[in-house]
Amino acid sequence: MKEGMAMAFFMIILFVLLVTVWIRLDFSLGYSRHLRNNGPMLYPYRNGDIQFFSDGQEFYQHYFQSLQNARSSIYVSFYIVKGDEEISQTFLTILGKKAQEGLQVYLLLDRLGSLKASNKILKQIQRQGVHFSYSHTPKFPCFFFTLQARNHRKISVIDCQTGYLGGYNIGKEYIGKNPKLGYWRDYHLSFTGAGIQDLLEQFQRDWNQTGANRFHLPEISAEASGTVRYRFISTYGKALDDQFLSFIHRAKREIIICSPYFIPGSKLQTELLRALERGVKVRIIVPMRSDHLLVKEAAFPYYGPLLKAGAKIHRFYPGFYHAKIILIDEAFCDIGTANFDKRSMYLNDEMNAFIEDRAFAEKVRASILKDIHDSEQLLYEDYLKRPYVQRVKEKAATFVSLFL
Known part of the structure; x- marks a missing residue:
């Protein structure tokens, strides 16, 4: 009896040690490979105009209107798209309709961050012509590392003239409709000017890393206008x-x-x-x-x-x-x-x-x-x-x- 218990205890300890060693090796190898294939990108200083949002209702109203007014292209990357009807499904429906109108529409979502996004609607908008892919799908041989890595960026470029970057994702909680969290305070930016090409270049880099059909940057006609001096960095x-x-x-x-x-x-x-x-x-x-x-x-x-x-x-x-x-x-x-x-x-x-x-x-x-x-x-x-x-x-x- 005692020998059996001792053996079971030994096996548990051995299992824990093996799992610990596997996790450390997995993470170390995955992280090293990730850094070899990627690096920080410090874009040049630009001059442009920036609009500042600190309220979810105000941001979504401006953002959704920009999407609906798009005439040629939409490139969007979000960490989280939820599954609610009020915000998330409205957002995806807009993208599907714009693709049906003949616009170039690309949507990139983080695989785990957007786990609750409606698969039914994602498949529907792809049939409508939206180019869709996931970032950072967990996979072997470095499963634990890829399970932890996230594309946390929130980038949008509309008609190669207007760009968005900031903290808001897509979901009703960002307009205060999560009873646990209440009002959601966040900050998001809208850009015009030459910096749009940097947002679009970053989107292209992220998209091409997913293994989806590669695309080339469109011609950017945005001029270096505006009074605010800024630059982007991706890490x-x-x-x-x-x-x-x-x-x-x-x-x-x-x-x-x-x-x-x-x-x-x-x-x-x-x-x-x-x-x-x-x-x-x-x-x-x-x-x-x-x-x-x-x-x-x-x-x-x-x-x-x-x-x-x-x-x-x-x-x-x-x-x-x-x-x-x-x-x-x-x-x-x-x-x-x-x-x-x-x-x-x-x-x-x-x-x-x-x-x-x-x-x-x-x-x-x-x-x-x-x-x-x-x-x-x-x-x-x-x-x-x-x-x-x-x-x-x-x-x-x-x-x-x-x-x-």
């Missing part, structure tokens, strides 16, 4: 942390970080503490509520040292906070798809806009100050009083923080 699980470090280094007076998931890692944490030492004000805005398991707990180990050093942490409470912004000295801001967390920096495919324009940065700052007004400040003494059970969860969250 593939590397180099984004270096960009974020450069933002912190350049700060002289103020750093504002908005992110639904704040898991910066040791390098960025150290630089934020150094910024506080040299007198830079640091403000961090995060959600009070959580939409994923353990992400809230994974942030708390970073809060303590920052609060003790003088940073201010504000937790948005009217709903869910999904904004992804870094604002430096009221003159420079980074807005895009990347969160201030390890997943965005070391796993996801992301794309951000670096905007060098004081007037635009001041407009964004005014919106963030409203978010701060609608938030509760986390005080250091409250941080110290958090219960033992939460501290245990924080330990577990830290262990898996790369994958949250």
